Amino acid sequence: MQIDMCSEALAKAGEFGACLGNLEEEGKSSKAPFTLDRRSFLKGAASAGAATGLIPLRQQLRAEPSLRSVADQDDSRFIVEAHFYEKLPNKKIKCKLCPRECTVGDRERGYCGVRENRGGTYYTLVHSRVCAAHVDPVEKKPLFHYLPGSLAFSLATAGCNVNCKFCQNWDISQSRPEQIDSVYTPPKKVAELAAQWRCQSIAYTYSEPVVFSEFLMEAADAGHEAGIRSVVVSNGYIQDEPLRAAYGKMDAVKIDLKAFNDSFYQKIVTGQLKPVLDTLVTLRKIGKWTEIVYLVIPTLNDSEPEFHGLASWIKGNLGTDVPLHFTQFHPDYLLKNLPITPIPTLERAREIARAEGLHFVYIGNVPGHPAENTYCPKCQRILVERRGFEIRQMVIRNGVCPTCKQAIPGVWHA
C-alpha cells in the first residue's frame, strides 16, 4: 500500500507535518497513482519541516495487523456479501452491478476480479481493503467547481470493471486484491483519517469505485456523520440501481467519458458507451454535481467530428454548465506506442466545445495553460486562477461573478 500527499497539498497544509512518503511493502508493486517524484518529495518534505506532533498516516495504518506479506493477509475481514446480484440455478449468480452483468459460476470471479461466487453467494473481496490512500487537492480529481482549494482524503481498493489500455493506475486497477498490499481500513477509520487530515471530502478514486460500491456507501455514511463529504471519480459504467444507491450518497461526481464512439469503448476500454451516457443523464436528473473528463488520445478519440458530437450531446442532455475537462494523454500500460497529446489538439477540442455553447471547458494535465482557469461565461473575468492543482485566486462569492453577478454553477463554499 502506498500513502502520500502530493507536493501541492503539502504546500497548502504545511502544518500537517512531514511528507508521508510511501508505504511500499517489500517486493510489491512500486507504482502508485500520482506518486511524488523525488524532487517533489524533497520539496514537500523541506517545506513541511519537522513533524509537528501529528501522527503520520502510514504509522496509523501500520498499527493495523501485519501487512508484510500479501499471502499472509487475513482475507476474511475484507469479505462481505455483495449487493446487486441475483442467484441462478446450479450455484451460479448474475452480477447486477455494472452493465457487463457477468454470470459467474461457483468459485469464479467476475470481470472486475474483486467479486467472487462462493457456493452460490456472491461476495465482494475488497470491503475496507484499501490499497492506496493519499491526501490530494480536490483539483487533482479533477473537480474544479467543487470546494476549490480543499483537500480530499483519496482512497482505492484493487479492481476495475473495464480494462482501458491507457490506464495510468493499472497496477492496482487491473490486479486482484490478493496480488497487492492493502490495509484494513473500515468506514469509520476512513472518516477519522479524513477528519484528522482536515480533508473536507473523502474521494473514491484511482482504481474504479464501482467495484467497491458496498465499501464506498458505508464510508460515505461514516463521513457524513463526521461532517465530511464524499466525491467519486468513476468511469460511470454502472447499472441504474447501484448508481442511485451508491453515487446517490456522493456530494460530487467526476465521470471519465473515455470517448464518444462505441468502437473505442469496445476495443480500447472493453466496455460500452451508452451505459456511461445513461449514467451522466441520471446523475443530472438526481441533481448530483458532476464534471466530465475526456482524455484525448492521439488517433483514437481525437477527431473533430467526435468533439462536435460530444459537445452537442452534452449540451442537449446535460446542459451548458457541466464542466468538461479535455486532458492530455501520456503513454502507459498497453498504449505506449502513441505520443503525448499535442496541446493544439486539446485547444481545438476546447474551441469546438465552447463554440457549441459549453460554458466551462478546461484543458488538463498541462500545468500553466490558461484553460486551467475558470472564466465568467458572461464577462470573461478570471474567477478561479489555477496552476496545476494550486489555486492562485478564487473570487467567486455566493456563487456569482463579483463583476457581472453572473451565477457560476458549482459548490464553491463548504
Added chain:
Amino acid sequence: MRFERITGSRRGFFKTCLAGAMAFVAGEGSSAFETPRTGHGTRSRVSIARDPLLRGSSAHGIGSKDSGSVDSKRILNLLDRAVRGLFEDDDPVRSWSRIVRPGQAIGVKVNTLGGRGLSSNVLLVDAICERLQRAGIRARDIVIWDRDTQELERAGFRIRQGGNEVQCFGTDRVGFEAQFSEFGSVGSQLSKILTRRCDVLINVPVLKDHDGAGVSIGLKNMYGAIHNPNKYHPDGCNPYVADVNMLPEIRSRLRLHICDATAACFDGGPAFKPEFTWQPNAVIVAQDPVALDQTGWQMIEGKRSERGLKTLAAEGRAPRYIETAADAEHRLGTNDMRQIVVVEKSLA
C-alpha cells in the same frame, strides 16, 4: 506476432529477445526435442489410456477423484501407456527423454480450482514427477504449481518450498513479473514460477466443462499462469485463451499436455459438482494442445449426449477458442479431427 512489451532496461531487452527466440525455435520445431505440432502438414497424435480398475474393483458411481481411491501403481501404469501411445516407444524413460533433459528445470502446471473433487490428481502428478526423475531431472528442479498455494493444499498437494525434494507452491508465494507480455487481445503479467523456475512446462489440466468457455482442458489451464484471468472470460474466452497460449514465455516452454481424465466434469464446471462428475479413469496425452482440447471436447459431448444434455453449441457455449487456436494467426495446433490420430491404450 507481437512479443512482450519492452519497458526499457537493457537486460529486459535481451531477455525479451531470448524469449522470442525460444518461441521461434519451438514454433519451427528445430529443437533437438519433440516440440508441439503445428497441425499444418503433419498429423497430431492424441493418446488416451484408460483403466476401468484404476480405483480398484469396488469403484463405482459418481464420486470424487480423491487420491485415496486411486491405485498409485495403476495410475503410473496408465501414464506410461498413454505416453507410450504418444511416442510409440515402449520405454517410458526414453519417451520422457524426448521431452526433458538432465539439468533442466521442469514446471508441472496443475489445475486446482475444483478442490479435492476435481483437481489434477495428486497421484498422477506424483507419477509424472517420478518419470521426470527417471529421465534424469533432479527432484528439486521440478516444481508443481498453480496460481494459489491454498488451492494446491485444498486439492491435496503437500506444499514444499526449498530443500532437495520436488517443490510445490503457488504463484502467490513469488508473484508475477512486472513486465507485461502481450499477444493479440491479451496483455498480462506472468507467474514468476513460469518465467524463472521452468525451462520446460508440463501441463496437467483436468477434463472439464466450463460454464463460460465451454470446456476447460489444456489451453485454458494457462489462465492460471497470468495475473488477470478474469479479464479474459467474456465472449466464451475467445480469442483470449488462444492469445494467452501465444505468449512467448508460455509457448516456448510447453512441451507436453497430460490431461487428467481420471474424473471429469460434463456440465456445471469448472467447480466441482458431484452430480456432474463422471469417472473416465483415463489419461490423455498430447503435444498438440489444440488436438487435445478438440478430442477432450468430443469426450465431454459424448457424455452430455449420454446424459440427455444439449450440445455445448446448442447451449450457446461451444468452445470457439479451440478453432481460434488453430487459425492462421495462432497455429497452436489442429482442431481438424481428420488430422488428429487418436490412439487408444485401454485395458479391458
